[in-house]
Amino acid sequence: MEYLLVVPVPFYRAPDGRIACESAFAEHLRLSRPMFAPRFDRMRVAAPRMSDAHYEANKHHLGHLSEDEDLIYLTELHPVETGRFAFALFVWLPTFFKIIGAVKGAGLVHAGLSFDILKPFEIFSLFAGWLMRRKTIFVIDIDNRKSVDMQRATGAISYRSYLIAKYLYNPLRALQIRWAVRCCSLLMLKSQSLVDDFGGGRSHVKNFYDVAFSPEYMIPSERLESKITDFERGEAPLHLTYFGRLVPYKGIDYCIRAVHQAHERGAEAVHLHILGAGEQEAELKALASELGAEDYITFYGAVPFGPVFFDQLYDYHLLMAAPISQDTPRSAFDAMAAGIPLLAFDTDYYKDLTHTGACTVVPWRSVGGLADKILHYYRNRPELSAQMRAGVTFAKDNSQELWLERRIAWTNALFEKEA
Template sequence: MPVPVYLDAQGQRWLDALWLKDLRLHLDYLHAFTLACPCVPRDPPPGAERVNDPRIRFVDLPDHGRQSSRFFETARLLWRAVGEATLVHHSIGDWWPLSMNYLAALFAAWRGKVSVVVVESSGWRLMPGQPAGLGARLKAWLAETWGRWHVNRASLAVFTQAQYLRSLRTRRQDNGHVIHASWIDEDHLLSETDIRIDGSHKGLGLETPLRVLFAGRLTSAKGVEVLLDAFRATHLGGAGLALDIIGSGECLPLCQATSRLAHEGGQLRVLDSVPYGPAFFNLLRRYHAVVVPSLSDEQPRIVYDAYAQGVPVLVSDTPGLLDCVQDGITGRTFARGDAAALAGLFVWAHTHRDALQRMGETGWQRARGLTHHQMHARRHRLLLDTLARRGLIRPPGANPGKDSRKS
């Protein structure tokens, strides 16, 4: 679902702080920038940041709750915005035909614009092992079909994992590229010395608990029920398992109820949320491992967050996670949805902390090669190549200064 902009009573615009951080990096290489997104006329929620950047021109679309009833207004605004642009940047995933992303892609095709699609998630897909009726299966098939159409006709398609590329790019062979999602900054990366000091402080012996963190949305798609079942099934020797959970969502009450139950195999705590930034990374570095039991197949950014602190990951074997985690090298994997397998992995990790430390150091090496700025630098190079192929700019290197285009 597109991220909305909030318009307060004073006429100030607000965006989610993390989303705005990513948006600002786009502005380093996309000039004359227009942002078309839902506008919600109310005070911003916690975690929002005021937008005060003259480089951004806003096109205010009806908010999510009114886009169906105001379809023609949404279409009119997008048609005009697309017509004024050289490059149209959009995603896929939310429902058609009223989705603003699908409308933008259709209008870009009809008007001969450069179309750039970024595929970071696939919320329309059914999760393996979960029951689904005929309506849900039909909706997923239609969304997948439309998604493939947009990817195949896009001038440039960027995917956060290889499985998205293989399954959605079914015709063209020249427009798809895989770049993992990472929002870590250079100053988030620990030094090599600090990683080794942290490793010694965490404790390699069984007399200290195995400290594991889950940080993410508390939903079924993130595997929260699987995690709780695994915790209840885990019985460790020594000091046991210390599992901390951070996040919000539909499964929060279940997590809180589980934390109140006595369990001889360890302790579960539900912690207050920590803002993304120095405080969050300081928290991360305290743990022996980060657990990511996702059922859905996107590539969570938390993997690279953990790598930046020299912390290995224990992850389910979804396509998105297998694309950025090597079993036995940067973390360990278990079968998606298998709570018993995750419990067994907790037992293994409890007695192999030296291996966890080595995996964390390898993950840190990987994180050094994909910071948030490096991710955008790769996308920038791809955009320049795409514009050059369309004859809109000279090939990169021939005239480096001529890369500004409307988007």
């Protein structure tokens, strides 16, 4: 039986026949596919097609899968760069026909909310699955209900766009969730508030964490203790990091300004390590240069997800996260697995993680708040060391494998009810 996964993440069919996507997601698929056996002996991904230019620019740090060896197959949908109105006018029909064909061959359809109302291919796949009496799994990995207010506050959208999004698009997104609660077999919502607001106590509506790290990537205990010992001597620099895409909504410019401010206020041995690539890279490098911070802010480019990536993370002391809209990155869990606590803006996701003992939040968009905490931990190192240990403890109970086992149990239960 085939497991169909419909995602907005772009995929690419490489010249050698392999399929390519973001490296952490590729590793997640490679790990998860065999775990669904024997009920599902293969997986199919239906996804937008990555552009040739993007693949060529990023192929060295993308993950690659073999359809024959990994038993993960690709159905290419529309080009990812297709505009919203072009999709709504011309592209929806061939895309929907491809989805219908994929659903016919599947035993289960797994997809998420169509955040872009004019490109609703994800929710359509679930609707098609429901009509064909397939088991369906509906997923939300970001609670975006407050994002439009945040975007308006930052000036990212006009007042007209704000009104359309808040009073037209948001209700249509909520309608998708309400339909899914009534019609889909299982809902996995990455937010307890979503579960509370839409689940109504129904047992098939679950809260979940979407994580990417495996137990072998956990920082070895001796390396954690060595890092803490060196850090608490007070001589070592405070090594901060950001890793992920370099795009505006991640707020990396806030991180750079906060580190610069902390450095100017006395945290002389502080260093920010930025791992990742994206459209904002040149702008961020220019900002670091403009602030005269090039000596203590380093850009490494993209580092593929895996053991080399984690080995680099093990040396860092604090992850910075300053999103200017709602965000639920897997980097938070990767960091805790590497013995790195979090310093973040107080968006819902990071506020939810404060219970781990490894996450500190400051008021949203407060550069001064970030700088204050950097200075505090620079001068009160044992406090940060305790958070390093707390993060590792939490990560041990929340690896990718453990969450996959829970997801597999929930999925198998859907079929066992019919037996």
